[in-house]
Amino acid sequence: MSGPAGIPSAGVSEEELAHIAHLARLALDPREVPRLREELARILALVDEMNAIDTADLSPMAHPVETAQRLRRDEVGEEDRRELLQQGAPEVEDGLYLVPRVVD
Amino acid sequence: MHHLSIRQLKEALLARDFSCEELARSHLERLVRIGAELNCLVSLTEEQALAEAREADRRLIRGDCPALNGIPVVHKDVFCTRGVRTSCGSRMLDNFVAPYDATVVERARRQGMVMLGKANMDEFAMGSSNENSFYGPVRNPWDRERVPGGSSGGSAAAVAARLVPAATGTDTGGSVRQPAALCGVTGIKPTYGRVSRYGLVAYASSLDQAGVFARSVEDAAFVLEAIAGYDERDSTSVDRPVENYVSALEEDAGPLRIGVAREFFGSGLDPAVGDAIEEALSHFERHGAGRRDISIPSLELAIPAYYVVAPAECSSNLSRYDGVRYGYRSAGARDIETLYKKSRSEGFGAEVKRRILVGTYALSSGYYDAYYLKAQKIRRLISAELREALREVDVIVGPTSPFTAFRLGERAGDPVTMYRCDVYTTAVNLAGLPAISLPAGFVHGLPVGLQIIGDHFSEARLLQIAHRFQSTSDWHQRVPAGCE
């Protein structure tokens, strides 16, 4: 495991894999878990090559072209296109999207 | 007529040598015949194409022709097309029809281009071989047992096989340049922000940029000029006038200083490819360019940084595919969690899921600093080194891909082996630079791509330099067997 200390990764434990799969809402077939862990370990080992250099003095760069956000005028420019937008919806009734009941 | 350049096509259409409809029909016929063998399209939009071509003919008669009136084009299936399925090469969007056109699609149409179909691609633009498509792999026209590269493999293969004069693609880590190299065509990835991302299905938003495949630099310049420009619907598009790329090609480029970075010629490079690139560099020198050896020390960190940043953004960008409002929904889920998990697990392919997992991990509590933040810092370093170098030289030149087209399945077994394909391309995306890949030789009958990297918004200059190369070489005029 690599933590903030930047120690090379030994990969992702089964529990961690289950946790991130849950965060990402992906179901894992138990049969694919060993192979997936192996692949993730290899990917993380590749990624850990980053630890070759000290980045303490660098500021992160989130955008390649560093300009400022442009502002939109507060105008309504979208008309109602509900029927068109819902044409491919899996389940709709009375204009509402339906899903299995969500328990709060 | 499938060998004519865009300039020649424009002239022929104006001279009424053939109609736009005839041009479209001729290309559609080849797309059906050869395109099916290559599996380069996921949708052929024959009826719409013919209707658009007839409309282009009417404009021709009326005498109000936009720049690319009647010129056929294929759009990568990552661009939303109103009324035509946009699948992104994924089961998730197999049934998705966008109610809007991507800006790229809209601008191409406004310039008179006739869309013949949507090109096959790696699922959600994740891949370097086009083997990750829900619709099956694309085959390389130079050798059908080999990959065309990815992720815009369908676009590259279609242009290489002379099925269409130009095609659009997207380049997040090399997805225009690498398939252009492997298929022996010209591919340009503009500066980040030069072409609108509106309607381009996002993979990694801070890296994605639309690009163009064509058979020559001049053809690419025509199409880039049509699709580039500021778009108020994309906050990251840059409000800056678009240069006249086509007319700039003939302008005197002046003295040229090319930078050759030793990191582009490391141990991973196939020596035969390296020889071809050296020959291309000599070609530049023979034609008056000055050569300067430079170094981009952090280049080797581009792949690690890219494979954190891109998956991190992808893990978030792809959260919208949840089976609720559109796209694939798994049948019979009794609760919302099951609905999410089954829909996403069944709707996404293996590579997409891997990247979502890696990205989720890189952003998760406790790992954010070590992965995501670290990668963005390295991005700063790589960007600074490249831009620093570009103050010394006009362009940086090197190979696009460390090797020529590989066999189907050859690299599919291990994700990291596949990721290494992008060793020379991802740095450009991290820094948001424009770059072009040109055919620059052959190794065992397979094309070699030469990459030319410029500073931000130097597209006109890049195209000029590339055009100068093509004016004195003929690698780009070679045609794969069976596609004559």
Add this chain to the structure above:
Amino acid sequence: MDTSRWEAVIGLELHAQLATRSKIFSGAPTGYGAPPNRQACAVDLGLPGVLPVLNGTALSMAVKFGLAVGATVARHSVFARKNYFYPDLPKGYQISQYELPIVEGGAVHISTEGASRRVGITRAHLEEDAGKSVHDVVSGRSAIDLNRAGIPLLEIVSEPDMRSAAEAVAYMQEVHAIVRYLEICDGNMQEGSFRCDANVSVRRRGEHALGTRTELKNLNSFRFVERAIRHEIDRQIAVLESGGTVVQQTRHYDAERNDTRPLRDKEEANDYRYFPDPDLLPVEIDDAFVESIRSALPELPGDRRRRFVADYGLGLDEARLLTSDRHLANYFEATLGDEGADPRLAAHWVTGELGAHLNREGRDISASPVSPEMMQGLLRRLRDGTVSGPVAKEVLKAMWDGEGDADHVIEGRGLRQVNDDDALSRLVDDVLDAHPDQVSQFRSGRQKVLGYLVGQAMKASRGKANPQRVNALMRARLTE
């Protein structure tokens, strides 16, 4: 349970819906109550390929708030994605601000029962609202309406500076008044335009460390905020007094049962994986922009309240009531145009009788059929003795019903007060003649009947007689 040994520590997270015409990142409209999903465009629905563009007015509104509470307005702020799955969250992430919010620091001042307190504001940030899930309209299904998705919110996070439910409400009311003064939020709590989550903990008096807190949700009125917090404080004290421990959790307030209950425990702690939104660039604003907003700031409720007390001699409660709404305060001040205007009288009539009319019809002061000029005319006639209080009520009612201004009503209805002593003496005589029993009672010492007799005289004059003169004349006649 000995509550005096414990001290509550309360912080609030307020969500103010910003009163823009279009959404924060799309051009869809923001009106309330549209049919489901008719105000949800491709961006709000999170369709593939569409992109957010920031609404400039939403940004200006956030800056306005920051300046109003004396906060630092960040010249460089960043939008981030908060990642989680929920059916009413279309993209699987909410665009919010995390590390670099637009507003940091600042404070509002509140006073309760004479004591005043400064409540610090930690930060205020812009974010998009989620949609709405409706359960069981269709059996066994949840139905998703995304009209609300993308409506701009300003989340205002306070420091844990409040020590009682009453202070929490006072703080919330103060912020409510501020956002309405600034006209950046309509403040309508029924429609969810102004919402509150409360973080509540208790500790032994004198201790500095904070206790474990719970987060209360669904507090959609000032009354519920007060009741829910009071209830939660009592619950936590009871838990601690009985030797238990408070569990850090989110609790939902049930107004009908006046009770809080924990929300279903999530199987794992949320990990929102915040990171800068790559679709949006950093927001850069310059001093000129900030100054242009600062120069257009209205007088704020706190300042105005203090001025009303100092300049007009109003009581604090009355001043607070009048300044709770900018339009009400404007109305009140507009009635004071006269030479010799009496602010306390005006305040009494604006908050009292006019307030009653407004409440009865559920109208806002700006929709009052009685204009400030009309009210001013009535107050003038009250002061100069043309009408008495009871008659003035009748005049106000007539004005409310559209009979014209005060003078018109007084003349038309013949309501001018009778001050002429001759006429009043005749009136008094008539009343005394008609009530011999009460007269003899008064003279035998039951002075209380005087009131009854004055009342009879007022009644006989249909309220027009000057009550003070009637009283005086009557007492004089009875004690002759």
